[in-house]
Amino acid sequence: MNGSSEGDVVVPGDVVRLTGVKGKVVLGPGLARTGEGVHATKCGVLRKGGNNIFYVDSRQKKYVPAKGECVLGVVTNARGDMFKVDIGSSDEASVSYLAFENATKKNRPLVNVGDVLFGRLLVASKDMEPELVCVDSHGKKGRLGVLPDGGFLFTCSLNLVRKLLRPECPLLEALGKQLAFELVVGLNGRVWLRTGSVRETLLVADAVLAYQHLQPHQVQHAVDQLIYQLSSS
Amino acid sequence: MKEPIISNCEKAFLLEAISESRRLDGRGMFDYRDLSIRFGKDYGCCEVSMGQTRVLGQVSCEIQQPKATRPNEGLLHINVGLSPMGAPHFETGRQSISSIQLNRLLEKCIKDSKCIDLESLCIVAEEKVWCIRLDLNILNHEGNLIDCASVAALAALSHFRRPDVELTSEGLIIYEAAVKEPIPLGIKHTPICVSFAIFNKGKNIVVDPSELEERVAEAEFTLGVNGYKELCGVHLSGSTQSGPTIVRQCANKALKRAVSVVALIKETLAKDSELRGSNTERGFVECVRQGTITSHGTPKICLPIKHKLPVETMETNHEDESSCDEVEVIGSGTVELKNSSVLATDTAEQVMEVEEKPKVEEIALSDDEDEVQIL
Numbered sequence: 001m002n003g004s005s006e007g008d009v010v011v012p013g014d015v016v017r018l019t020g021v022k023g024k025v026v027l028g029p030g031l032a033r034t035g036e037g038v039h040a041t042k043c044g045v046l047r048k049g050g051n052n053i054f055y056v057d058s059r060q061k062k063y064v065p066a067k068g069e070c071v072l073g074v075v076t077n078a079r080g081d082m083f084k085v086d087i088g089s090s091d092e093a094s095v096s097y098l099a100f101e102n103a104t105k106k107n108r109p110l111v112n113v114g115d116v117l118f119g120r121l122l123v124a125s126k127d128m129e130p131e132l133v134c135v136d137s138h139g140k141k142g143r144l145g146v147l148p149d150g151g152f153l154f155t156c157s158l159n160l161v162r163k164l165l166r167p168e169c170p171l172l173e174a175l176g177k178q179l180a181f182e183l184v185v186g187l188n189g190r191v192w193l194r195t196g197s198v199r200e201t202l203l204v205a206d207a208v209l210a211y212q213h214l215q216p217h218q219v220q221h222a223v224d225q226l227i228y229q230l231s232s233s
Numbered sequence: 234m235k236e237p238i239i240s241n242c243e244k245a246f247l248l249e250a251i252s253e254s255r256r257l258d259g260r261g262m263f264d265y266r267d268l269s270i271r272f273g274k275d276y277g278c279c280e281v282s283m284g285q286t287r288v289l290g291q292v293s294c295e296i297q298q299p300k301a302t303r304p305n306e307g308l309l310h311i312n313v314g315l316s317p318m319g320a321p322h323f324e325t326g327r328q329s330i331s332s333i334q335l336n337r338l339l340e341k342c343i344k345d346s347k348c349i350d351l352e353s354l355c356i357v358a359e360e361k362v363w364c365i366r367l368d369l370n371i372l373n374h375e376g377n378l379i380d381c382a383s384v385a386a387l388a389a390l391s392h393f394r395r396p397d398v399e400l401t402s403e404g405l406i407i408y409e410a411a412v413k414e415p416i417p418l419g420i421k422h423t424p425i426c427v428s429f430a431i432f433n434k435g436k437n438i439v440v441d442p443s444e445l446e447e448r449v450a451e452a453e454f455t456l457g458v459n460g461y462k463e464l465c466g467v468h469l470s471g472s473t474q475s476g477p478t479i480v481r482q483c484a485n486k487a488l489k490r491a492v493s494v495v496a497l498i499k500e501t502l503a504k505d506s507e508l509r510g511s512n513t514e515r516g517f518v519e520c521v522r523q524g525t526i527t528s529h530g531t532p533k534i535c536l537p538i539k540h541k542l543p544v545e546t547m548e549t550n551h552e553d554e555s556s557c558d559e560v561e562v563i564g565s566g567t568v569e570l571k572n573s574s575v576l577a578t579d580t581a582e583q584v585m586e587v588e589e590k591p592k593v594e595e596i597a598l599s600d601d602e603d604e605v606q607i608l
Contacts, residue, residue, distance in 0.1 A: 114241035152246040
């Protein structure tokens with residue numbers, strides 16, 4: 001039986017053959033090891049990253065937590081030692097009140113129900129509740145923490161999120177030259193956006209969502225058109 | 234599963250946008266989403282979608298003993314089913330507050346306004362009457378369930394036909410559809426519900442609220458109106474500061490809406506009966522057979538905004554592109570290239586694209602026009 005190799009479209013159950021690979025192989029999302037072989041567990045395109053990382057590039061909306069990923073969540077319960085955060089996974093994530101910068105037992109962080117939190121997943125196991133932290137290993141918050149007021153949160157597909165997070169994202173680069181905006185992208189398919197006005201926020205959100213179907217060479221034109229729309233009003 | 238919580242920033246942003254007379258999906262304050270009605274193969278089966286909200290209606294009938302208090306009237310039961318398919322927080326089995334509210338509103342609008350001629354459903358007084366059962370299944374919940382459900386209810390009831398019966402000395406004969414033509418229900422008037430969401434202490438009103446708008450709104454005002462511009466139900470949930478002007482304004486909008494929706498239902502019914510008469514294929518199956526499983530659905534962007542960026546082609550309607558050849562849209566589906574003497578290869582390719590996909594271009598154009606109007 002012929003297995004799928006890099007660049008192929010795979011469906012769950014397909015045998016994946018990692019040919020011509022030497023050394024240690026890392027199986028990313030969408031691949032699972034069953035005995036001797038490797039099988040696909042998602043529909044998508046089989047891809048290879050650096051350091052022999054193999055994964056399936058799929059279009060899904062349901063977020064499955066993975067350790068180390070930065071996600072955006074909404075606080076649903078801010079009492080007690082562990083706050084509850086809705087990150088779109090099957091189970092709500094928890095975050096300790098001590099997992100914020102400068103938080104001590106006497107100095108509780110100011111977190112309210114409904115706040116948007118940007119955190120990193122510390123524990124993400126299929127048998128356990130995911131746990132978030134809002135500090136790095138040095139106790140600094142960096143970009144994590146509760147996001148300020150005045151933004152807007154919307155959801156998109158996980159595929160689009162990964163597209164936005166690529167090191168050179170033509171859309172954000174082109175938009176950034178023309179407009180001032182703050183954008184926080186969570187790997188769970190949520191995007192937080194803040195600009196100067198409602199109209200700008202709606203247009204940038206629109207551009208981000210339209211980016212899902214834009215080719216790289218179309219981006220500059222789309223952004224020009226957006227700025228034209230904005231200035232003509 | 235609990236209903237997912239709305240973050241404070243979404244609420245604040247929505248309220249700010251509404252106070253600036255903008256809606257997140259790019260609609261105007263008094264724009265409705267697209268309404269479409271499709272009938273199934275059986276009588277009394279219909280699917281109604283308003284934007285992404287979809288409701289399936291099915292009417293069935295059986296013979297029962299009438300109520301002792303009304304021995305010569307048929308029965309009408311309305312049942313709204315909320316299942317996790319519509320939204321993850323809907324539960325099956327037990328009745329939730331929202332399903333009871335939906336049920337009661339529809340009963341008020343349809344049953345209590347005596348829309349169906351129940352006396353014509355009597356076969357033998359005190360013994361046998363037709364019991365009509367209307368089941369409404371929520372297939373997808375994206376806001377304004379009540380409007381969608383009421384349209385589905387009315388469309389299904391107007392579409393339904395019960396078998397003909399005859400009383401003989403031996404007993405009751407129920408004829409099959411093949412033997413005797415089934416009989417439609419007697420519909421006296423055509424009530425539908427029109428909802429409004431009220432924001433900022435009654436200052437801002439929107440029609441056909443989306444799910445987020447529904448949840449952020451202070452109050453939701455639902456009016457039952459029929460095609461003859463008569464009021465047959467009023468419901469206000471939540472609390473807001475409203476005066477007679479708001480009620481009158483909403484009522485006027487609702488009346489206009491009801492007339493257009495009822496006209497659409499009648500038009501679709503006429504088309505369906507024409508299809509049935511000509512014996513061509515009909516029903517939901519046809520939609521699947523047309524090629525894609527998503528034929529029924531509308532393309533969804535999580536935050537659908539009207540002034541969408543044209544995705545496929547971006548050649549026309551651009552003044553700032555002096556280097557490009559000018560492309561003129563003459564009519565539907567035709568695109569002409571002007572000043573084509575200096576044709577670079579890449580522009581030629583792009584123009585080819587325009588010619589291949591004239592429809593997309595058109596949509597982009599009309600969207601732009603809309604944009605000018607709303608801003």
